[in-house]
Amino acid sequence: MSLVELKNVVKRYGTNTVLNGVSLTVEKGEIIAIIGRSGSGKSTMLRCVNGLEPIQGGTVAFDGIVVNDPATDLRKLRQHVGIVFQSFNLFPHLLVEKNITLAPKVVKGVPPAEARALAEAVLRKVGLAEKIDAYPDQLSGGQQQRVAIARSLAMQPQLMLFDEITSALDPELVGEVLKVLEEVAREGMTMMLVTHEIGFARKVANRVVFMHEGKIWEQGPAAETLGKPRTPELETFLSAVLH
Amino acid sequence: MTYSFQFRDVFAAWEFLLEGLVLTLELSLVTMAVGLIIGLAGAAARVYGAPWLKRIVAVYVETIRNTPLIVQLFLIFFGLPSAGLKFDANTAAMIALSINLGAYSIEIIRAGLEAIPRSQIEAGQSLGLSPVQIYRYVIIFPALRMMFPALSSQFVLLMLATSVVSQISAQDLFHMASIIQSRTFRDFEVYILVAAAYLVLALLFRLAFAGIYHFVFARR
Numbered sequence: 240m241s242l243v244e245l246k247n248v249v250k251r252y253g254t255n256t257v258l259n260g261v262s263l264t265v266e267k268g269e270i271i272a273i274i275g276r277s278g279s280g281k282s283t284m285l286r287c288v289n290g291l292e293p294i295q296g297g298t299v300a301f302d303g304i305v306v307n308d309p310a311t312d313l314r315k316l317r318q319h320v321g322i323v324f325q326s327f328n329l330f331p332h333l334l335v336e337k338n339i340t341l342a343p344k345v346v347k348g349v350p351p352a353e354a355r356a357l358a359e360a361v362l363r364k365v366g367l368a369e370k371i372d373a374y375p376d377q378l379s380g381g382q383q384q385r386v387a388i389a390r391s392l393a394m395q396p397q398l399m400l401f402d403e404i405t406s407a408l409d410p411e412l413v414g415e416v417l418k419v420l421e422e423v424a425r426e427g428m429t430m431m432l433v434t435h436e437i438g439f440a441r442k443v444a445n446r447v448v449f450m451h452e453g454k455i456w457e458q459g460p461a462a463e464t465l466g467k468p469r470t471p472e473l474e475t476f477l478s479a480v481l482h
Numbered sequence: 483m484t485y486s487f488q489f490r491d492v493f494a495a496w497e498f499l500l501e502g503l504v505l506t507l508e509l510s511l512v513t514m515a516v517g518l519i520i521g522l523a524g525a526a527a528r529v530y531g532a533p534w535l536k537r538i539v540a541v542y543v544e545t546i547r548n549t550p551l552i553v554q555l556f557l558i559f560f561g562l563p564s565a566g567l568k569f570d571a572n573t574a575a576m577i578a579l580s581i582n583l584g585a586y587s588i589e590i591i592r593a594g595l596e597a598i599p600r601s602q603i604e605a606g607q608s609l610g611l612s613p614v615q616i617y618r619y620v621i622i623f624p625a626l627r628m629m630f631p632a633l634s635s636q637f638v639l640l641m642l643a644t645s646v647v648s649q650i651s652a653q654d655l656f657h658m659a660s661i662i663q664s665r666t667f668r669d670f671e672v673y674i675l676v677a678a679a680y681l682v683l684a685l686l687f688r689l690a691f692a693g694i695y696h697f698v699f700a701r702r
Contacts, residue, residue, distance in 0.1 A: 330602065
């Protein structure tokens with residue numbers, strides 16, 4: 240059974256169809272890069288996977304659980320699906336430690352001492368062990384995003400979603416975040432990442448999915464798909480972002 | 483105009499004033515606590531609740547904000563006994579003031595809740611937090627910090643407004659002033675003194691709120 244299965248997913252905002260019959264499967268351990276123009280539906284598709292976006296047609300399943308079934312306990316599901324956002328979305332009034340330990344403590348009931356150790360461990364992984372007692376606004380954008388990744392990791396998810404996580408960063412800060420991402424990838428995490436970093440996608444992803452007009456237009460192994468696009472739309476897109 | 487102030491008789495009745503002051507303080511503190519709880523719960527219902535719940539809260543808020551406090555007070559103290567609900571003056575005062583402040587607090591806190599970015603709620607949801615946990619750990623603190631100046635100013639207004647409870651014979655500061663006035667006939671002196679007492683009280687409350695802001699909210 241695939242870890243993620245989207246079947247004919249349709250998403251509309253009013254009369255505007257954002258996803259027009261999207262089908263995609265993701266196997267455990269895979270790293271999927273999702274690329275495409277803004278407005279092509281890539282972020283929306285990602286947000287359907289953990290149920291942040293209700294859908295109007297089709298099914299989304301994670302680990303065999305139907306995400307869009309009203310009877311599904313989304314809170315339980317989301318403990319296994321981490322997401323990192325473009326704008327970090329750290330809790331500004333909480334210390335880095337509390338940002339990371341909040342969910343483990345109140346959702347999973349991890350005792351405080353253990354939670355602190357957990358925060359230290361995930362912060363070490365993202366190279367920010369010394370920032371445990373800082374507030375988010377004392378950190379640079381790149382550091383905040385690394386804390387957001389650490390916060391997500393602390394829940395020990397089976398799947399991580401990354402929604403354009405370097406798009407809001409100054410260019411010189413992108414590298415440090417991508418490095419952390421590579422590190423997470425190396426540990427075997429299943430990842431779906433919406434990104435504009437084509438070079439990174441080629442390097443890290445197993446598979447590239449190109450979205451266009453609410454559909455998966457083309458997909459395949461990263462190097463092959465990015466090297467020899469089969470559709471003119473992908474070719475145009477690639478030449479636009481690479482130059 | 484010549485008027486020779488004579489505070490001696492008025493000062494002699496200081497025990498009355500102190501007693502009134504204590505009730506005014508009690509009324510204020512209890513009402514602030516209850517009003518804050520009503521405000522937090524009501525604002526959550528108003529912003530995140532089901533449509534029917536939102537409507538009920540809206541009706542409550544608008545009814546209270548658009549009728550005079552003294553009428554609300556009289557309804558509870560003089561009106562409700564006809565329906566078999568009888569309270570002593572102090573309790574009736576506390577209920578009326580709490581209901582009143584609750585409505586204003588809901589409106590103020592609602593504005594704070596609406597200013598919290600949707601992305602903060604999504605971050606909480608994505609971590610598996612329940613709606614109540616999101617409200618408690620993610621939303622309340624930044625919302626209260628944002629609305630703290632408006633809220634504390636409303637609380638001070640409430641403290642000053644407690645003076646109307648003397649109208650139902652609750653023995654607050656203002657009621658005691660009337661008693662001293664009727665004994666000494668020193669109207670000017672009594673009301674100067676009582677004005678000064680309210681002024682000092684209001685300033686103390688503002689100082690206390692500034693302290694709370696500084697120690698609880700300012701850093702974060």
